[in-house]
Structures are given as structure tokens and as C-alpha cells.
Amino acid sequence: MKNGVHLILMTEAAEYGDINAQFKLGMCYYKGEGIKKSYVDAYKWFYVARTSATEQDNAACKTTSKVMTAAQIAKAETRARK
Secondary structure, eight states, X not given: OOOHHXXXXXXXXXXXXXXXHHHHHHHHHHHTSSSOOOHHHHHHHXXXXXXXXXXXXHHHHHHHHTTSOHHHHHHHHHHXXX
């Protein structure tokens, strides 16, 4: 489980483009580790991390999208573009 300070620092790093932090933050949201589970926010961070085009990031997006509605995916992609 992640603590609050760790999540704040990870979020800041993710927002500044750290691909590793983006993926890890997505996993926290996906699993609900230290933060409220949110497939929308998980997909958002996996989607952002996909810019690195790694197989892990692409697989995470695909796996998460299987438990989401089309509306949730659209919402996550909109958030990712901001």
C-alpha cells in the first residue's frame, strides 16, 4: 500500500512526464492501492504512458479497457489529453 506522500510525489512525477511514475500511478488506481480504485484514472495514466510505446503500457491499456464502458474510456482519454 502506498502512503499519501508517496502518491503525491508519484503524481507530480507522472504529471511532469515520468513514464515509470505514470505506469505505477495507473496501477495504483487500477488496484486501489492507497487511493480509491478508478478504472478511468488507471486508463488515463496507462494511456499517457503509452506515448513511450512499450508493450507493458499498451497491454495495461488493453486490460483496463476490458472492464470499462465506452463512455469511461472516452472520459479517460479526454483527461489524458489535458
